[in-house]
Amino acid sequence: MEIDMERSLEKVKAASRIxxxxxxxxxxxxxxxxxxxxxxxxxxxxxxNIKDVEYAKSSGLQTAMxxxxxxxxxxxxxxxxxxxxxVNQNDPVGNIDEGFKRPNxxxxxxxxxxIGVIGIIYESRPNVTIDAAALxxxxxxxxxxxxxxxxxxxxxxxxxxxxxxLMNAGLDKNAVLLFEDPERLxxxxxxxAKSYIDLIIPRGGEGLINFVTENSLIPIVKHDKGLCxxxxxxxxxxxxxxxxxxxxxxxxxxxxNAMETLLINVNIAGxxxxxxxxxxNKAGVEIRGCELTCKYAHVTQADKKDWDxxxxxxxxxxxxxxxxxxxMDHIYKHGSGHSEAIITDNYTTAQRFLQYIDAAAxxxxxxxxxxDGAEFGLGAEIGISTQKLHCRGPMGLKDLTTTKYIVYGSxxxxx
Amino acid sequence: MEIDMERSLEKVKAASRIxxxxxxxxxxxxxxxxxxxxxxxxxxxxxxNIKDVEYAKSSGLQTAMxxxxxxxxxxxxxxxxxxxxxVNQNDPVGNIDEGFKRPNxxxxxxxxxxIGVIGIIYESRPNVTIDAAALxxxxxxxxxxxxxxxxxxxxxxxxxxxxxxLMNAGLDKNAVLLFEDPERLxxxxxxxAKSYIDLIIPRGGEGLINFVTENSLIPIVKHDKGLCxxxxxxxxxxxxxxxxxxxxxxxxxxxxNAMETLLINVNIAGxxxxxxxxxxNKAGVEIRGCELTCKYAHVTQADKKDWDxxxxxxxxxxxxxxxxxxxMDHIYKHGSGHSEAIITDNYTTAQRFLQYIDAAAxxxxxxxxxxDGAEFGLGAEIGISTQKLHCRGPMGLKDLTTTKYIVYGSxxxxx
Numbered sequence: 054m055e056i057d058m059e060r061s062l063e064k065v066k067a068a069s070r071i072x073x074x075x076x077x078x079x080x081x082x083x084x085x086x087x088x089x090x091x092x093x094x095x096x097x098x099x100x101x102n103i104k105d106v107e108y109a110k111s112s113g114l115q116t117a118m119x120x121x122x123x124x125x126x127x128x129x130x131x132x133x134x135x136x137x138x139x140v141n142q143n144d145p146v147g148n149i150d151e152g153f154k155r156p157n158x159x160x161x162x163x164x165x166x167x168i169g170v171i172g173i174i175y176e177s178r179p180n181v182t183i184d185a186a187a188l189x190x191x192x193x194x195x196x197x198x199x200x201x202x203x204x205x206x207x208x209x210x211x212x213x214x215x216x217x218x219l220m221n222a223g224l225d226k227n228a229v230l231l232f233e234d235p236e237r238l239x240x241x242x243x244x245x246a247k248s249y250i251d252l253i254i255p256r257g258g259e260g261l262i263n264f265v266t267e268n269s270l271i272p273i274v275k276h277d278k279g280l281c282x283x284x285x286x287x288x289x290x291x292x293x294x295x296x297x298x299x300x301x302x303x304x305x306x307x308x309x310n311a312m313e314t315l316l317i318n319v320n321i322a323g324x325x326x327x328x329x330x331x332x333x334n335k336a337g338v339e340i341r342g343c344e345l346t347c348k349y350a351h352v353t354q355a356d357k358k359d360w361d362x363x364x365x366x367x368x369x370x371x372x373x374x375x376x377x378x379x380x381m382d383h384i385y386k387h388g389s390g391h392s393e394a395i396i397t398d399n400y401t402t403a404q405r406f407l408q409y410i411d412a413a414a415x416x417x418x419x420x421x422x423x424x425d426g427a428e429f430g431l432g433a434e435i436g437i438s439t440q441k442l443h444c445r446g447p448m449g450l451k452d453l454t455t456t457k458y459i460v461y462g463s464x465x466x467x468x
Numbered sequence: 469m470e471i472d473m474e475r476s477l478e479k480v481k482a483a484s485r486i487x488x489x490x491x492x493x494x495x496x497x498x499x500x501x502x503x504x505x506x507x508x509x510x511x512x513x514x515x516x517n518i519k520d521v522e523y524a525k526s527s528g529l530q531t532a533m534x535x536x537x538x539x540x541x542x543x544x545x546x547x548x549x550x551x552x553x554x555v556n557q558n559d560p561v562g563n564i565d566e567g568f569k570r571p572n573x574x575x576x577x578x579x580x581x582x583i584g585v586i587g588i589i590y591e592s593r594p595n596v597t598i599d600a601a602a603l604x605x606x607x608x609x610x611x612x613x614x615x616x617x618x619x620x621x622x623x624x625x626x627x628x629x630x631x632x633x634l635m636n637a638g639l640d641k642n643a644v645l646l647f648e649d650p651e652r653l654x655x656x657x658x659x660x661a662k663s664y665i666d667l668i669i670p671r672g673g674e675g676l677i678n679f680v681t682e683n684s685l686i687p688i689v690k691h692d693k694g695l696c697x698x699x700x701x702x703x704x705x706x707x708x709x710x711x712x713x714x715x716x717x718x719x720x721x722x723x724x725n726a727m728e729t730l731l732i733n734v735n736i737a738g739x740x741x742x743x744x745x746x747x748x749n750k751a752g753v754e755i756r757g758c759e760l761t762c763k764y765a766h767v768t769q770a771d772k773k774d775w776d777x778x779x780x781x782x783x784x785x786x787x788x789x790x791x792x793x794x795x796m797d798h799i800y801k802h803g804s805g806h807s808e809a810i811i812t813d814n815y816t817t818a819q820r821f822l823q824y825i826d827a828a829a830x831x832x833x834x835x836x837x838x839x840d841g842a843e844f845g846l847g848a849e850i851g852i853s854t855q856k857l858h859c860r861g862p863m864g865l866k867d868l869t870t871t872k873y874i875v876y877g878s879x880x881x882x883x
Contacts, residue, residue: 159834168857300881407874414875415874430570441687442857459822459830465833466834
């Protein structure tokens with residue numbers, strides 16, 4: 054490892070030891086300082102952002118990427134509100150998960166403590182710099198932020214603000230470190246620095262996530278794809294089914310909790326499909342149906358690979374299934390373990406689906422779009438984990454902590 | 469991936485879907501069948517074990533390794549009792565961690581579900597085959613067992629017994645698979661089979677653990693080294709201090725929760741050291757002390773690398789420190805985050821130590837030897853995690869599960 058990189062990591066680790074033991078009010082002070090400094094430096098931040106945007110344009114970046122990179126008033130306000138939101142959440146550190154008095158009178162309890170140093174690797178959105186740093190500060194973690202090089206100027210001023218905010222709250226500024234590596238010379242080394250970093254969170258496209266998975270010696274929590282299904286059962290309430298299936302696809306198709314494939318029981322398909330496809334058509338949704346679906350509605354025939362595609366777009370694949378089991382088998386084979394829903398009024402069918410589907414969130418009679426930290430009442434989230442470990446589903450402040458056993462003795466020794 | 473290996477993994481994954489949804493009584497039936505079959509086949513198991521032991525002797529394996537490999541009556545009984553113990557523990561699957569009704573009337577709760585398929589990679593002890601399979605069965609997980617090649621015959625008969633036991637309980641026998649790979653041709657591929665395996669648990673020496681960490685694309689929970697400290701504070705009760713420091717080193721020096729380094733406050737060292745070193749001497753403990761320690765007692769001077777050595781033997785390093793802060797700094801630099809203890813009667817000092825020491829278990833006035841699933845009241849454990857994620861400390865049945873969100877709706881869509 055390069056000397057300089059090692060020195061930086063040592064500084065972050067030392068700062069983590071301090072923020073790990075900071076009080077809730079100290080951490081909130083730092084967050085309020087971020088809000089204040091962001092407001093104060095608004096114009097400078099915009100100026101840096103314009104620099105990034107102009108450079109991105111001149112180097113021919115995709116429009117979508119430039120859009121994500123751009124900070125406008127709305128995004129700036131939402132960044133401020135995000136931090137205020139985190140201030141208002143409870144500090145998870147110090148909460149007690151469970152405890153017991155043992156027969157030998159040892160008093161043992163399991164308490165929540167910060168994880169330590171968290172590396173967050175993300176792409177163009179500069180607001181992640183503030184979001185991630187704020188969530189880590191509140192949960193007592195130090196963070197190493199590796200943003201996209203296209204937002205380097207914006208990320209630099211934003212991370213400097215968080216460092217100043219920490220300092221003004223009496224904490225060590227090195228609890229936030231912007232890791233600049235435009236030539237990607239050090240990222241592989243960072244992913245191997247397991248004595249300094251406790252967790253890596255990659256946020257971004259498949260390429261980024263695969264790179265991190267293949268190169269990291271540090272535990273990872275991935276925020277991977279969401280190939281979500283909704284199954285309309287034979288006993289579904291038709292109106293609810295249509296409203297939910299419409300919402301799950303159309304409300305915000307570009308996010309991971311949007312539905313990609315709709316499964317419909319063959320005995321209700323004739324009733325549901327015409328109404329639903331007409332609504333989808335009006336909303337401009339491209340429909341790709343199985344052979345049977347094509348008999349009920351004028352839609353394109355789906356390809357084999359449609360069942361494994363996360364469109365993240367106004368495109369849906371529809372399959373007619375013969376039974377609940379058939380639907381669950383399809384989800385088993387093609388689901389990504391994110392969010393799966395059934396629409397039914399049959400109690401036993403609903404319970405079977407909830408039991409047998411293995412995913413981060415399983416729904417009855419609601420849109421998969423609710424899989425989200427705020428909607429679940431967990432507060433702000435750093436992402437939605439599609440892994441089974443160490444946390445699954447929306448990853449909030451509590452998931453940014455681990456545990457430690459506290460043992461109160463009175464001289465106990467082991468026989 | 470080789471076709472055959474892929475087929476085997478597919479079978480395990482299919483079996484995991486079944487055992488994941490098995491009832492507690494089905495899983496207990498399978499466990500009771502294991503006990504019955506072990507008893508029935510006791511002589512055959514011994515015969516296979518003798519074959520392994522003889523082969524090990526003829527190929528010149530170390531005595532310690534041959535000892536670990538050998539199944540005698542005592543170990544056989546303890547294997548049986550281990551399974552009965554797991555039968556008597558509560559099934560963690562289906563427990564509800566938390567739940568809430570949201571303002572939009574969605575009812576959301578977080579329930580415990582099996583992880584899926586767990587790969588356990590271990591060395592010579594054949595009893596791990598039964599322990600690990602039984603813990604996985606009870607927690608609803610399928611297991612892939614990769615034992616040491618020196619215990620191949622014993623592992624084969626033991627794993628066949630667990631498969632028969634599963635079958636006789638109406639479950640799929642492929643929920644336990646012995647992964648035989650004497651030439652280590654496939655282990656790297658196994659560690660990359662992330663679509664089939666959800667978690668890898670390596671149990672063994674440093675070489676094994678490093679190999680797994682460097683090659684796995686699957687999340688790992690490591691059971692790594694324990695470099696545990698005990699700090700005798702200036703306000704310690706001398707008798708307790710001596711009894712605990714003696715126990716933590718001598719009770720069972722070869723395990724990870726045994727103390728390796730003793731820290732003593734300079735203002736109490738003169739009183740503690742002569743008594744303690746005389747006890748250690750009688751027990752045959754080799755003492756390596758810091759410069760100052762050598763002035764108080766006739767001991768060898770410690771080398772710089774002693775502070776980072778897990779002896780796992782009747783050897784101890786002793787350092788005299790000037791203060792609590794000094795002790796905590798030493799632990800911060802040299803501890804492995806396993807178990808750390810302070811001996812003190814000062815309330816504020818105790819609380820500071822509990823707060824600032826970052827380890828799986830932190831003790832006041834008790835021996836570090838208690839860090840153990842059974843001693844903590846968690847029941848049987850698959851090991852002691854020295855990672856911060858996904859679980860930390862003794863890893864019991866609950867830690868062999870993950871969570872899923874269950875969402876009961878009544879037609880909710882997202883605005």
